[in-house]
């Protein structure tokens with residue numbers, strides 16, 4: 001995690017600006033001691049001294065920290081963005097980055113590791129109840145440039161919730177919009193003869209893949225200037241449920 005409570009004055013501080021000389025630090029969620037970790041090739045961060053039952057003690061890697069920190073820093077530079085904060089506890093949630101963007105409270109959640117769809121839905125519901133818009137992001141990967149991509153289950157859920165798009169973080173406050181098209185594989189035509197001399201044929205058509213999708217890149221957006229709130233109503237179809245939600249998404253698609 002990138003933020004902790006500094007015990008000397010009770011302030012919530014950012015690992016990026018902190019020094020070990022100001023220890024001790026505590027986890028803002030559970031109050032247990034955390035240590036500042038610094039290193040040349042790593043993003044400064046706090047780690048629980050004792051691996052504990054705190055749900056914020058694990059599940060984070062350097063890529064995740066870098067992404068959070070860059071979004072946080074980029075939003076702070078935007079004139080229409082205020083209250084930018086890292087990892088603020090909000091009810092049962094703790095968004096990676098929280099900000100008020102053009103007057104709209106927005107929770108930004110960056111997902112790297114697999115997360116049960118139920119967890120994503122529950123967090124989305126909690127934000128909705130608190131009147132907070134949510135933006136689910138994933139870090140961009142070169143795999144998206146392939147015509148054959150395997151979205152994770154929760155990635156497909158995000159795609160459904162956001163009306164057929166997923167936002168991948170590029171740098172700073174920039175994200176790329178992608179949609180998943182069906183992926184078809186060609187079953188080659190083959191011909192053979194049975195023992196009795198009967199001609200048989202098979203294949204020669206294309207089949208929709210259950211596993212793969214073809215990612216199609218759309219525009220690149222700035223979260224601070226190109227996104228707006230969108231009320232999503234409860235929806236169910238194709239075995240997927242989307243709860244009432246306040247989404248934060250590209251302005252140009254709000255008519256949908």
Ligand SMILES: [Zn+2]
Nearest residue numbers: 027029030054
């Ligand atoms: Zn903790």
